[in-house]
Amino acid sequence: MNFLNEVTHRYPETISFAPGRPYDGFFEVEQIFTHIRRYLRHLEEQGASPAEIRDTLFQYGPTGGRIRELIADSLRKDENIDVPPEAVVVTVGCQEAMFLALRALVSMPEDVLLVSSPCYPGITGAARILGFEPTPVPERAAGFHCADLQTALAAERARGRRPRAFYVVPDHSNPSGNTMSLEERHSLLELADREDILVLEDSPYRLVSPGQQVPTLKSLDRYRRVVHLGSYSKTLFPGARVGFAVADQHVVDREGNAGLLADELTKLKSMVTVNTSPLAQAVVGGMLLAADGRTSDLNAETSAHYGAAMKAVLKELDANFPERDRAALGVRWNEPGGGFFLGVDVPFRADNAALVRSAEEYGVVWTPMSYFHPQGGGERSLRLSISYLTHDDIVEGIARLARFIRAEAPGGD
Structure with a gap:
């Protein structure tokens, strides 16, 4: 690159x-200040004192993010993804969300990440920084087919390896532009549950595409097999570098404590970026408030x-x-x-x-x-x-x- x-x-x-890159013609500098002011009014309406509002902008803030509630509300309205705010981790773009998910899931030499190929190089780059090579699952001309993932999983297990997750961009993918059919989505979720793997769903192009979209994998997920990786870079404001991970899977940490996978991602984030810029979160929060959480309208x-x-x-x-x-x-x-x-x-x-x-x-x-x-x-x-x-x-x-x-x-x- x-x-x-x-x-x-x-x-x-x-x-x-x-x-x-998103088209520059949609951005106006003054919008930034309008969105921040709207978010500050929201904090005031929620009962925050002037000192608390000041701290919201100037201090580090919680590692998991300050706008988790707004993101959870938006996901529910835009994508029919119904998760509690504590299952959301606000990240520095989707790239950090990928990095945290890989670090949490691929920790042993036998662990394997599979990726739909051709694929976004950010996921393969993150894997290599963490010291492992992902296993490609070749797309056909028409896109992803579950049978090919099934074959790859069997091959990895025959080598004595442990498949942990499968990364895919199911909607208008980068680079091919292909979209996974509804039938394949259901098949993938059933396969993930049967094979005991997670699906890393990265889908940044849905809400900047015309017409009715196929439901997200996460909205169809009844097995809690999907970790949904998101970003506001394409839909709202690329320069803010605000993304998120939705990880509502129940896990038990090494000390035997039960919690959400989101909690594990938050612990990792505290050692990587500490937190996502509160000022960037304020801009995005103001934009979400402007649309009552419906970024599809924006x-x-x-x-x-x-x-x-x-x-x-x-x-x-x-x-x-x-x-x-x-x-x-x-x-x-x-x-x-x-x-x-x-x-x-x-x-x-x-x-x-x-x-x-x-x-x-x-x-x-x-x-x-x-x-x-x-x-x-x-x-x-x-x-x-x-x-x-x-x-x-x-x-x-x-x-x-x-x-x-x-x-x-x-x-x-």
């Missing part, structure tokens, strides 16, 4: 389909924008690669109904060298899909992000990409 950033900065005039315009951007990319791909040409060229892509990403299969190695040629000669940047495969794969695929570009940039960018792909194809210009 450092190489990708280097290429982008080396060729600043390129059109970049690489960054999965994101109506946002989801429409991203939905239109995805449609524009798909329309331009269709226009630049007529159906009669696709088979001959060896070009294919999927058609996500939301999220920030889609995958394009190409008839050449989409590696770093190809990326440099694309930027230097054609003025367009993308992400090699191989970046997202933990143990190899994706060498002839690339990821396109639709989130950060205007409509005009999309039209011109796809035209440049098409010229590059045609030139790189065997027998091309």
Whole structure:
């Protein structure tokens, strides 16, 4: 990813389909102060004294977070996830939530984390920092299938290893854009209960995607097998770096004390970041209060924008690669109904060298899909992000990409 950033900065005039950043057009600086004031009024209405309000902003605060109640209320209204506030841990972005969950669950040499592959590199990076390699479960063209996880679990147990958890982005996943069907979600939950593993559900793109969404794994979970990892970076305010983990599983610690998995994550957090910035929590808390916890309402315009951007990319791909040409060229892509990403299969190695040629000669940047495969794969695929570009940039960018792909194809210009 450092190489990708280097290429982008080396060729600043390129059109970049690489960054999965939210669109800047939705942010106004003055909103920050409005949200903080709203949160402070909320504290006052709750009976907090001026000294307590001051401490809320200036002091460290509880490790588990100051806005757990607001997050739990929002999850109930937005996602039908009904958990007590004490099952929520407020984290520094979703990345810390991942790190804490892995540290809590994978502690012995025989413990194994499985990941749906291709996958978000943040989870594999966190695993490597903690000293272990995750086991990939390859996605099919249409996305995740439980049968493939079942096979991987059996293989790991045959090696004398203990599968602990399976990480997946079930909705509009990064990088493929695929969404898990409702049937597969039910099958996954039944499999997790039968095989005694947890599911780490990371789903940041649901509420910035148009239309009715498939229920979250956590809302369908009747076995307490899902640890839901969340973030407000895509839905509210990326710069706040506020995420959360929902971990309502009952556990017994090494001293024999019963509690929630969230308590264990909080203990770990106290040794990592101590707490999440109270000022950042105040901004997010004010935004949640503004929408009465319904972030889906706050994101109506946002989801429409991203939905239109995805449609524009798909329309331009269709226009630049007529159906009669696709088979001959060896070009294919999927058609996500939301999220920030889609995958394009190409008839050449989409590696770093190809990326440099694309930027230097054609003025367009993308992400090699191989970046997202933990143990190899994706060498002839690339990821396109639709989130950060205007409509005009999309039209011109796809035209440049098409010229590059045609030139790189065997027998091309």
